Amino acid sequence: MHTTAAVEVAGLVKRYGRKTAVDGLDLTVAQGSITAVLGPNGAGKTTTVETCEGYRRPDAGTVRVLGLDPLAQAAELRPRIGVMLQNGGVYPGVRAMEMLRHTARLHRHPLDVDKLAERLGLGGCGRTPYRRLSGGQQRRLALAMAVVGRPELVFLDEPTAGLDPQARRATWELVSALRADGVTVVLTTHHMEEAEELADRVAIVDAGRVVAEGSPRELCRGRAENTLSFVGPPGLDLESLLQALPADCAVGEAAAGSYRVTGDVGPELLATVTSWCAQHGVLPERIAIERQTLEDVFLELTGKELRG
Amino acid sequence: MSTPTGAPEGVRAPGAFTPRPGAAPVGRMIVAQALLETRMLLRHGEQLLLTVVIPTLLLVLFSTVEIVDTGAGEPVDFLAPGVLALAVLSTAFTGQAISTGFERRYGVLKRLGASPLPRWALMCAKSASVLIVEVLQIALLTAVALSLGWSPKGGVVGALAVAALLLAGTAAFSGLGLLMAGTLRAEATLAAANLVFVLLLVCGGVVVPLERFPEAAQTVLGALPVAALADGLREVLQHGAGVPWGALAVLVGWAVAGLGLAARFFRWE
Numbered sequence: 001m002h003t004t005a006a007v008e009v010a011g012l013v014k015r016y017g018r019k020t021a022v023d024g025l026d027l028t029v030a031q032g033s034i035t036a037v038l039g040p041n042g043a044g045k046t047t048t049v050e051t052c053e054g055y056r057r058p059d060a061g062t063v064r065v066l067g068l069d070p071l072a073q074a075a076e077l078r079p080r081i082g083v084m085l086q087n088g089g090v091y092p093g094v095r096a097m098e099m100l101r102h103t104a105r106l107h108r109h110p111l112d113v114d115k116l117a118e119r120l121g122l123g124g125c126g127r128t129p130y131r132r133l134s135g136g137q138q139r140r141l142a143l144a145m146a147v148v149g150r151p152e153l154v155f156l157d158e159p160t161a162g163l164d165p166q167a168r169r170a171t172w173e174l175v176s177a178l179r180a181d182g183v184t185v186v187l188t189t190h191h192m193e194e195a196e197e198l199a200d201r202v203a204i205v206d207a208g209r210v211v212a213e214g215s216p217r218e219l220c221r222g223r224a225e226n227t228l229s230f231v232g233p234p235g236l237d238l239e240s241l242l243q244a245l246p247a248d249c250a251v252g253e254a255a256a257g258s259y260r261v262t263g264d265v266g267p268e269l270l271a272t273v274t275s276w277c278a279q280h281g282v283l284p285e286r287i288a289i290e291r292q293t294l295e296d297v298f299l300e301l302t303g304k305e306l307r308g
Numbered sequence: 309m310s311t312p313t314g315a316p317e318g319v320r321a322p323g324a325f326t327p328r329p330g331a332a333p334v335g336r337m338i339v340a341q342a343l344l345e346t347r348m349l350l351r352h353g354e355q356l357l358l359t360v361v362i363p364t365l366l367l368v369l370f371s372t373v374e375i376v377d378t379g380a381g382e383p384v385d386f387l388a389p390g391v392l393a394l395a396v397l398s399t400a401f402t403g404q405a406i407s408t409g410f411e412r413r414y415g416v417l418k419r420l421g422a423s424p425l426p427r428w429a430l431m432c433a434k435s436a437s438v439l440i441v442e443v444l445q446i447a448l449l450t451a452v453a454l455s456l457g458w459s460p461k462g463g464v465v466g467a468l469a470v471a472a473l474l475l476a477g478t479a480a481f482s483g484l485g486l487l488m489a490g491t492l493r494a495e496a497t498l499a500a501a502n503l504v505f506v507l508l509l510v511c512g513g514v515v516v517p518l519e520r521f522p523e524a525a526q527t528v529l530g531a532l533p534v535a536a537l538a539d540g541l542r543e544v545l546q547h548g549a550g551v552p553w554g555a556l557a558v559l560v561g562w563a564v565a566g567l568g569l570a571a572r573f574f575r576w577e
Contacts, residue, residue: 054422078424081422108330182325
């Protein structure tokens with residue numbers, strides 16, 4: 001549908017002194033999509049996003065945002081993007097609505113600030129100085145500031161860090177509404193649930209590289225851990241079952257009468273297995289489905305050990 | 309695209325976020341930014357202590373009680389120009405250094421860097437807010453000084469010379485304040501800017517005439533920007549001289565050096 005990507009990062013390298021924060025990262029974000037950049041702390045998420053925002057000069061590679069160079073064409077790019085930093089960005093003594101109104105004044109066609117504040121649950125703390133807002137209110141104000149200028153593309157760096165479940169839900173609804181209205185969203189997170197819930201595309205970043213990319217379902221698909229198991233009479237004709245199943249599935253009899261089907265386990269697969277059983281006069285017992293969550297994929301790819 | 313059920317009318321209307329990007333006209337952005345920064349400066353209690361309370365107290369106290377020998381003539385005629393110089397120092401240097409240092413620390417400058425407001429426009433807005441606060445300070449201090457019997461000299465040329473001195477002083481102090489704010493940590497800036505304020509208040513020819521210091525020190529102290537500003541203002545307002553080119557040259561020198569170094573070394577994050 002869209003010919004140009006909203007964000008195109010190719011071979012991005014960024015070093016701070018001897019430490020390589022981003023190490024040959026590639027990322028393409030389609031216009032109008034929500035892309036989650038998922039990764040452990042220190043994976044290079046923020047550096048990548050901040051390079052797209054024009055804060056960092058790449059040591060190698062190219063970055064194009066809305067077709068523009070974020071550094072050389074910053075003046076042209078800035079009005080078109082919305083930025084939510086990981087923290088701060090607001091005068092400590094400014095009142096919440098004062099800051100939002102001010103940010104709106106820097107744009108030509110801003111949103112109605114009162115409606116936006118109401119939507120994000122900021123209506124009640126409009127006169128509260130920023131430093132006295134709760135952490136969640138501060139995050140929501142930063143989100144409101146990122147979208148108030150009606151940008152084409154927003155970068156949200158950990159938009160729900162420290163939010164309570166209600167505030168997180170409000171943020172998710174707003175992000176979904178942005179996409180529904182055609183805004184491209186790039187967000188970083190280390191909440192799998194958030195990426196699974198919101199994102200069209202997930203890029204899992206580790207040690208400065210994209211280690212896996214796809215829709216949440218694609219990332220979970222086709223891994224050995226996605227299994228459907230059932231118990232039935234021993235010695236079933238597995239060749240026949242295999243032919244009934246989609247091509248990339250595997251079937252095995254782990255122990256006598258204990259069967260495991262692995263593959264893209266979804267509703268269709270369950271129906272296929274049960275109808276095959278019906279055709280063969282088999283009553284499958286103890287049907288169990290184990291799907292890998294994005295969290296499993298994430299831990300598998302980035303390792304389970306804690307890092308500093 | 310349908311409105312989710314149960315949502316308040318108008319708040320979640322579809323299409324509300326349809327992109328329509330664009331920067332506001334740059335003049336409007338500068339006005340908005342300058343007014344916001346002015347409100348921040350005026351709202352800050354500690355800053356008001358430096359910019360309003362201390363200069364006013366010094367003016368009243370030293371004019372009415374003979375603490376320091378201010379030489380021939382009414383003490384207020386000596387003190388008023390010095391206190392005006394102090395007011396410029398407090399806002400353009402101390403206040404601006406501290407607020408900018410904390411804006412840098414809290415990511416305000418970083419966030420504004422991603423907004424449509426260009427950096428040069430931000431600096432214009434900062435200067436404008438400093439000038440607005442200075443106008444308020446000068447109005448207040450002039451009213452207090454006049455009520456204490458101040459009789460400033462100098463006609464139209466004098467007024468122009470005073471304006472030139474105040475602007476050059478503001479530029480010099482702004483450069484030094486921004487240099488400090490853009491290179492040191494916010495806490496270090498807070499401490500250093502206050503220390504410099506106190507030192508210059510005592511040793512910068514503001515309330516204590518430089519003649520009270522040892523001769524060797526006078527040459528050095530006389531080259532300080534606050535001393536040049538205070539002496540320049542005194543030459544015009546107390547002695548009725550024309551344009552004090554020497555003082556003006558010293559201030560322009562500090563302004564060029566300070567702003568040049570700030571432009572070179574200021575770090576936005």
